[in-house]
Amino acid sequence: MRIAVCIKQVPDTEARLRLSGDGTWIDEEDLSFVINESDGYALEEALQIAERTGGEVVVFSLGPERVREALRKALALGAVRAVHLKDPAYLGGDSLSTGRALAAALTPEEFDLVLTGSQSDDVGFSSTGSVIAGELGWPHAWLVMGVELDEATKKVKVTREMEAGMNEISNLDLPAVLEIQAGLNKPRYASLKGIMQAKKKEISEPSPGDLGLSPETLGEAGAKVEVLSVAFPEAGKGAQMIEGDADTAAKTLVDKLQKEARIL
Amino acid sequence: MAEKIWIVLEQRDGKIHKMSWEAIQAGQALAAAIGGTAEAVLLGSDLQEVASQVAQTALASVHVADDESLAVYTPGRFVTTLEKAIAVGQPAYVLFPHTYQTVDYLARLAQSLDAALVPEAVSFESTDGSVTWQRPVLGGKLFAKVRAKGSGPVLVSLQSGSFSADEVEKGSASIETLSLDFSAMAPGREILGIEEAAAGDVDLSQAPVIVSVGRGIGDAENMPIMQQLADALGAELGASRPVIDNGWLPRDRQIGSSGQTVTPKLYFAVGISGAIQHLVGMKGSQVIVAVNKDAGAPIFNVAHYGIVGDLHEVVPAVTAALKEATGD
Numbered sequence: 001m002r003i004a005v006c007i008k009q010v011p012d013t014e015a016r017l018r019l020s021g022d023g024t025w026i027d028e029e030d031l032s033f034v035i036n037e038s039d040g041y042a043l044e045e046a047l048q049i050a051e052r053t054g055g056e057v058v059v060f061s062l063g064p065e066r067v068r069e070a071l072r073k074a075l076a077l078g079a080v081r082a083v084h085l086k087d088p089a090y091l092g093g094d095s096l097s098t099g100r101a102l103a104a105a106l107t108p109e110e111f112d113l114v115l116t117g118s119q120s121d122d123v124g125f126s127s128t129g130s131v132i133a134g135e136l137g138w139p140h141a142w143l144v145m146g147v148e149l150d151e152a153t154k155k156v157k158v159t160r161e162m163e164a165g166m167n168e169i170s171n172l173d174l175p176a177v178l179e180i181q182a183g184l185n186k187p188r189y190a191s192l193k194g195i196m197q198a199k200k201k202e203i204s205e206p207s208p209g210d211l212g213l214s215p216e217t218l219g220e221a222g223a224k225v226e227v228l229s230v231a232f233p234e235a236g237k238g239a240q241m242i243e244g245d246a247d248t249a250a251k252t253l254v255d256k257l258q259k260e261a262r263i264l
Numbered sequence: 265m266a267e268k269i270w271i272v273l274e275q276r277d278g279k280i281h282k283m284s285w286e287a288i289q290a291g292q293a294l295a296a297a298i299g300g301t302a303e304a305v306l307l308g309s310d311l312q313e314v315a316s317q318v319a320q321t322a323l324a325s326v327h328v329a330d331d332e333s334l335a336v337y338t339p340g341r342f343v344t345t346l347e348k349a350i351a352v353g354q355p356a357y358v359l360f361p362h363t364y365q366t367v368d369y370l371a372r373l374a375q376s377l378d379a380a381l382v383p384e385a386v387s388f389e390s391t392d393g394s395v396t397w398q399r400p401v402l403g404g405k406l407f408a409k410v411r412a413k414g415s416g417p418v419l420v421s422l423q424s425g426s427f428s429a430d431e432v433e434k435g436s437a438s439i440e441t442l443s444l445d446f447s448a449m450a451p452g453r454e455i456l457g458i459e460e461a462a463a464g465d466v467d468l469s470q471a472p473v474i475v476s477v478g479r480g481i482g483d484a485e486n487m488p489i490m491q492q493l494a495d496a497l498g499a500e501l502g503a504s505r506p507v508i509d510n511g512w513l514p515r516d517r518q519i520g521s522s523g524q525t526v527t528p529k530l531y532f533a534v535g536i537s538g539a540i541q542h543l544v545g546m547k548g549s550q551v552i553v554a555v556n557k558d559a560g561a562p563i564f565n566v567a568h569y570g571i572v573g574d575l576h577e578v579v580p581a582v583t584a585a586l587k588e589a590t591g592d
Contacts (some may be wrong), residue, residue, distance in 0.1 A: 013403050013537070016560065026406070095371060095381065123401050123408075125383050127371030134375030139453045140339070142368040143522075145461075157456070161522050162364050167461040170338075171454045183509030224380035224416070228396060228409045233562065239554060239570030249571045250581035253553065254589045256569060261551045263530050264589070 001055035001151070003046040004111045005079070006102050006132065007039040009063055009070035010122040023229045035070045038117025042180035044187040045147060046115045047078045053151060055112075056080045060105055062090050062098055068203065075198035076190035082203040089208050092220035099131025101218050104211040106136065111175060113156070118143045118179040126179075133177035140177040141170060145184055267300040267356035270327075272346065274361050275306065275314050276337075283361030283422070285429035288321055290388075290422050291359050292433050297390040300356065303327060304437070307345055309335035315439050322435030327353070329442040336455050339369035341446075347376055348444050355417055357395075362421035364521070374419050380412035381419050384540070386426040399423075403539045404562035424521070424544045466500070466516040473499035473530045476519055476546070479506035480535025480556055481575060487512060489579050490534060496586040497532065504542045520545035534575050538563030555579065 011017075011031045018027045035043070046057045059074040061067050062085040071082040083105050090101050106114060114136075116129035126142065133140030145167065146159030160168040161181055172178075190198075208215050216222060242249045242256070258264045271291035273284035288304065295302040301324040306315055311330045318326050329345050350358065360366045362384050374381035385397040386407070394411065397420060401408045412418040468474060475494040481487070494501050502519040503512070519526055520542040531549035536542060538554075538561055546552070547566045554567035555578050564570045571578055 011402070013405070014558070016558070017402065017405060026402070096375060096378070099371075099375065121403060124403075125371070125381070126367050127374070127381060127383060130369075130371035131375045134372045140372065141453060143364060160364075160368070161461065162458070163521055164525070165461045165516075165523060166458055168458050169456040171456055183505070224374075224378070224412060224414050225382060225410050226413050228411055230401060230406045230408045232406055232560070233404075233565050238565045239552075239567035241564070241570045241572065246573055246577035246581040247585075249573065250578060250585040253569055253571060253582060254585040257530070257551070257553070258589060261530075261568065263551050264586075 001049055001053040001112045001149070002110065003050055003055060003057050004060055004106050004109070004114045005039070005043045005046045005057055005074070006060045006114065006116045006128070007043060007070060007074060008036045008061060008117070008120050009033045009067045010036045010120055013121050019230065023231075024227050025230060033066055033070065035073060036117050036120050036122075038119060038180055038182040040117070040187045041182050041184045042115040042117050042178075043074055043077060043079070044185045045180055046113070047188070048185065049113070049147070049149060050078075053149070058083065058109065058111075060102055061085070062101055064091060071203055072198050073190065075201045075203075076194040077188060078194065079201075081201060084203050084205050086205055087207050089215040089218045089221070092223070093218060094223040094225045095125040095127040095131050096224055097218050097220075097222035099128045100135055100222065101208075101211070101213065102128070103132045103135030104213050105206060106132070113175060114138075114177045116177070116179050118181045129177050129179035136175075136177070138175050138177055139172040140179065141172060142179040143181045144178045145181050147178060147184070267298060268354065269295050269300050269302045270305050270350075270353065270355040270358045271302060271323075272305045272307070272358060272360050273318065274363055274365060275308055275311070278310065278314055280314055280317065281361060281363060282429060283363055283424055285432055286424070286427040287359050287361045287422050288318070288323070289429060289432045290427040292322060293427070294357065294359070294388060294390070294395070297388070298393060298395065303355070305329070305346075305349065305442075307334050307342060319437040319439050320434060321437060322433035323437040325438045325440050327440050327442050329444060331446040333446050337365055338453055338455055339372055340453060342369050343373045343376060345444060345446070346373055349442050350377060350417055357418050357420060360419070360421040362423045366421050370419060370421055377416060377419075379416045379419050380414065382410055382412065383421045384423045385420050386423045400540050403537055404543070405537075405560055423540060425547065461515070466514075468500055468502050468517065468519065468524045468526050471500040471526065472528055473497050473532070474502045474519070474526060474528045475499045475532045475534065476502040476504065476536060477507055477513070477534050478504040478536030478542075480537065481507070481512075482535070484510070484512040486576070489576070489583070493532070493534070493579050493583045496583045497530070499530070499532065502526065504536045504539070533563055533567070534579060536563050537561045538566065555582075
């Protein structure tokens with residue numbers, strides 16, 4: 001089974017954030033970047049399926065130069081090859097223009113399955129995988145918590161998470177796009193051998209022209225949504241912050257819960 | 265001409281999803297702000313009762329796509345139905361409740377219409393007919409103001425609790441049948457069934473006090489001090505999603521949009537940053553206490569009391585202070 005995995009590199013959300021100069025995003029200068037959490041689970045699922053079925057995993061990502069590090073990591077984990085859409089024309093888009101570019105990059109190769117994470121931890125549109133499926137004309141499922149392949153019938157049975165502890169079970173014809181929810185499996189760590197091998201693996205960088213795409217349909221130019229500004233939530237309506245060292249703060253808190261909130 | 269606002273409602277087996285009412289209120293507010301008309305859209309089978317319920321609100325009309333093939337949700341049929349309906353009705357905005365069902369098909373609809381997509385909006389502003397939407401980014405640490413550009417309808421999903429179901433304006437709407445050819449619509453994905461996910465039987469909705477732990481606790485080794493705090497408070501343990509995914513607690517203790525929704529007297533959140541998927545499951549709690557090392561964690565926006573600090577120090581100190589206060 002040939003599997004493509006689309007990953008995104010996102011800022012480490014534990015990091016302390018500052019706004020960028022123009023106020024439309026955060027300052028990326030001192031941030032560390034990681035593979036988006038649910039994309040990591042998608043990659044692990046793909047690697048496990050490839051191992052079971054004797055297939056291979058190719059990893060795709062769209063983003064600036066720094067994304068190469070995320071692709072190297074995916075190669076170290078076991079992907080055989082990577083495709084990096086880094087031309088400036090690809091960048092700054094919404095999920096429509098991003099999905100369009102990734103779908104075009106996937107098309108020349110014949111995949112049986114495309115996996116992505118279900119949501120990015122930065123902009124969180126939860127939609128790039130669905131857009132890819134639409135561009136390819138394949139069925140898709142979002143928020144997938146279980147994957148059962150039937151190679152004989154060329155179908156995949158998926159369990160999708162719903163609200164309030166319910167699951168939906170459905171059957172998709174292959175090829176299909178599955179948008180994986182975090183928690184599906186136990187992502188592996190890269191081995192030293194994997195890291196060494198990754199250095200020799202190919203990372204191709206197709207231009208829009210290579211993919212037959214015109215730049216005005218891509219990135220920021222092709223997006224239907226623009227970000228005007230970002231801001232921290234309004235201060236003032238938040239919590240009453242309790243100061244002091246741990247013991248003092250703890251005593252003050254308990255006192256307030258007893259006398260002010262009256263719930264103890 | 266007044267711009268048309270469509271509100272696509274979610275219902276299952278003749279029962280309207282609560283967030284559908286919130287979406288109606290959002291649609292009414294948007295119509296008032298831009299001088300447009302708000303209309304509801306229902307997809308499903310045997311919708312007469314649901315439609316007449318929705319028709320008792322201040323909307324211009326309720327469009328009903330009522331067909332056996334829509335009885336069970338499939339993305340293929342819902343996307344094709346809405347694509348055809350939108351081509352005929354030409355709404356400027358199409359609003360949806362941001363449910364997991366909506367997210368499953370909304371981007372696919374946007375792709376096929378080449379329409380602007382604004383997921384998870386929590387509010388809007390309108391100036392001179394230009395509408396901007398606010399939505400959380402980076403796990404709710406920041407909010408982005410976004411605007412659609414180019415032509416075509418704008419598809420917006422509305423995050424739970426952002427608009428008020430109680431403030432839906434009553435009125436009377438006409439019910440209109442959407443006459444579409446349903447026969448040609450491929451299902452794309454065959455739904456085999458819907459089942460209970462959690463095998464466990466912990467019902468946190470009845471717990472008066474909950475100590476809830478998040479990724480910030482760092483390691484399963486820190487669970488005992490959380491359990492000691494829970495014991496001192498007579499509380500049940502709950503958790504946000506990453507803790508469950510890491511296997512530190514069983515899935516039936518998950519609180520949030522894909523787990524349980526709770527409204528205890530006291531919700532004590534430790535190491536939970538406060539992603540919106542978690543907040544929708546607990547923000548109705550009477551008193552919320554948050555302990556987190558990151559002063560910028562969004563949990564502090566919904567908490568009543570907050571302590572910024574190292575949970576290894578703060579949690580045992582609170583346990584000790586509780587024991588002292590209650591004379592244990």
